[in-house]
Amino acid sequence: MPYVNMKVTGGNEAPTVEQKAELIAGVTELLARVLNKNPATTVVVIEEIDMDNYGLGGKTITEVRKAAAAKK
Template identity: 55%
Template sequence: MPYVNIKVTREGGPDGTGPTPEEKRQLISGVTDLLQQVLNKNPATTFVVIDEVPLDNWGMEGRQVSQIRAAQT
């Protein structure tokens, strides 16, 4: 019973709030298909969870992503 957790920053999308419902559908479908093809896992018992993380809660290079994005504009 595979469990896949995808974490993305809450940005992008048409309103800046994260992936669109269609993009999420594609991620869930694509990951499920990949696990079936590569590891022969049953799609009925494959769980995919997408977590959207606010930019202030995601860091890299010692800074919040919100700071990095602000410096890029």
């Protein structure tokens, strides 16, 4: 019964359906391999967070991406 929550940026950085399936399979397998946890009751939730709502370094990711693009 492990529970895993993953938060990643959404919008134009949102993972595809295939990528989400791969993350869910991957982390469930990781818990089974390392801790021998039962995959049948392993719950995983992926949350896609708007880039205006996600902060790093005191800035929104929207600002972080703009600053990175401006440097190119």
